[in-house]
Amino acid sequence: MLSTEDDILAAAQDWRGAGRSVAIATVVDTWGSAPRPVGSHLVIDGDGNFLGSVSGGCVEGAVVTEALDVIAAGAPKMLEFGVADETAWRAGLSCGGRIKVYVERLD
Amino acid sequence: MRLDLLKGMNEERLNRRAAILVTEIGGGEQRLVKAAALSEDPLAAALESALRTGKSGMVEHAGASYFLTVQVPPVRLVIIGAVHISQALAPIAKIAGLDVTIIDPRTAFATQERFPEAPVIAEWPDAALDRAPLDRYTAIALLTHDPKIDDIALLRALNAECFYIGALGSRKTHANRLERMRAQGFGEAALTRIHAPIGLDIGAVSPAEIAVSIIGEIVGALRKKPLRAEGQAA
Numbered sequence: 148m149l150s151t152e153d154d155i156l157a158a159a160q161d162w163r164g165a166g167r168s169v170a171i172a173t174v175v176d177t178w179g180s181a182p183r184p185v186g187s188h189l190v191i192d193g194d195g196n197f198l199g200s201v202s203g204g205c206v207e208g209a210v211v212t213e214a215l216d217v218i219a220a221g222a223p224k225m226l227e228f229g230v231a232d233e234t235a236w237r238a239g240l241s242c243g244g245r246i247k248v249y250v251e252r253l254d
Numbered sequence: 255m256r257l258d259l260l261k262g263m264n265e266e267r268l269n270r271r272a273a274i275l276v277t278e279i280g281g282g283e284q285r286l287v288k289a290a291a292l293s294e295d296p297l298a299a300a301l302e303s304a305l306r307t308g309k310s311g312m313v314e315h316a317g318a319s320y321f322l323t324v325q326v327p328p329v330r331l332v333i334i335g336a337v338h339i340s341q342a343l344a345p346i347a348k349i350a351g352l353d354v355t356i357i358d359p360r361t362a363f364a365t366q367e368r369f370p371e372a373p374v375i376a377e378w379p380d381a382a383l384d385r386a387p388l389d390r391y392t393a394i395a396l397l398t399h400d401p402k403i404d405d406i407a408l409l410r411a412l413n414a415e416c417f418y419i420g421a422l423g424s425r426k427t428h429a430n431r432l433e434r435m436r437a438q439g440f441g442e443a444a445l446t447r448i449h450a451p452i453g454l455d456i457g458a459v460s461p462a463e464i465a466v467s468i469i470g471e472i473v474g475a476l477r478k479k480p481l482r483a484e485g486q487a488a
Contacts, residue, residue: 153267153328160260171255175279175321176312186310186323223282249321251255251282 152188155199159190159253168193169253170214174201174246175225181244189248193218201248202228214250223251255284262286263325270327270389274301279312279319297322327391328353329417329476334379334407335398336363339422342465343395344372350469352393357382359403379407393418393472395452405434412444418475420452420468449475 156171163169172189174181182203189199189207191214201210206228217224226248259275263286266273272289276297287295295301297320300313308326312319331347333340336358347354354372357379358364364376375382387410388394394411396404399422411419412435421431428450435445453467454474 156260156267157264160257160264163257163260171260173310173321173323175310184309225279249277249279251277253255253257253260 152186152199155188155190158198159188162190162192163253168218170217170250171253172201172210172214172226172248172250175249176247177244178246179244181246183246189214191215191218202246206246206248210248210250217250217252221252221254223249225249259284259286262288263323267325267327270391272305272324272326274304274325275323276301277321277323279321281318327389330355330392331472332357332383332388332392332394332407334358334394334396334404335400335422336360336365336368336374336376337397337399338461339397339464339468340395341368342462343397343468344369346462346465346469347472348372350473352472355382355386357407358398360398379403379410383407383410388414388416390415390417392416393475394420395468395472396421397452399423401431401434405431408435408448409438412440412447418449418472419447420449420471422452423450425451 159169159171170191172191174183174185174187177185182205183201187201189197189201189210191197191211195211195215197211201207210226213224213226229245263273263275266288274287275284276287277284287301289305292298292301297315300315304311304322304324308324310322310324312321329352331352331354333343333354333356336356340356344354344356348371356369356372356374357377359376359378361376364374366374394407394416396407398404404421421428432445449471453464454470456467458464458467
């Protein structure tokens with residue numbers, strides 16, 4: 148079943164209610180052919196479980212790693228991802244777009 | 255984000271009310287602005303425009319950047335008539351992400367076996383719509399071919415300002431329908447909002463093809479023209 152943005156935010160509330168630490172990542176800006184629209188969410192818990200999508204799979208791994216830092220530190224973070232860099236092995240978008248993702252802890 | 259803000263967002267969505275979460279980028283300050291309180295917010299103009307398009311995005315105001323998480327209610331499709339076209343329309347609409355309900359008082363048609371994917375309500379439209387009222391985030395397709403049934407729902411749909419109203423029937427049938435609605439006091443501006451004959455003109459023949467033409471028209475009504483802000487006159 149496809150998860151809608153609604154299911155994802157409802158899950159964030161449920162997870163927090165069940166005592167899990169939770170971060171919410173939101174696509175806040177896109178340039179070029181970005182895979183997921185502005186406003187898309189990824190919800191991450193303290194164990195690295197996640198629900199939703201901010202890029203259709205390209206950068207979720209990196210966002211989850213950053214989210215664990217945000218859960219630990221408490222301050223929100225703005226992440227930016229661009230075209231995949233062939234020489235350095237790091238997260239990028241093969242479609243050629245760029246996205247900005249805001250990651251915040253649910254308190 | 256504070257848990258109470260997230261709870262507020264989820265609650266507004268459950269109750270089919272629009273709301274916007276305003277996040278100041280940098281400071282991280284957040285507030286939830288409900289549709290009813292929009293005009294009192296310092297960002298009122300930007301919020302109203304965001305609500306009309308239904309799209310989240312960044313805005314600048316007085317030297318600060320804000321992200322608006324815009325939340326409009328899930329889009330519904332109410333199908334009046336548990337007919338052959340509806341059997342194709344219900345699954346296609348569901349795949350397209352619409353929340354589908356079928357209403358038909360004729361119990362021979364309105365059986366759950368014929369519609370495995372969507373709830374079927376075997377009642378007159380007024381009774382069914384009293385419990386789950388139409389609103390501007392709802393599309394309605396009138397497919398019974400029977401004015402006794404369709405007109406009840408059409409009156410409700412015009413009053414509720416459904417973002418899409420489609421009605422099955424020939425041009426002659428539709429002309430008669432418009433006469434009945436004029437007799438009920440509706441003006442031309444309201445009546446031009448009825449899509450009839452229903453569906454995009456793609457030469458559809460079979461019930462499934464007609465269903466495709468209807469869903470195409472609904473998506474067009476949803477995405478090409480911004481949804482009107484709540485409280486704004488027709």
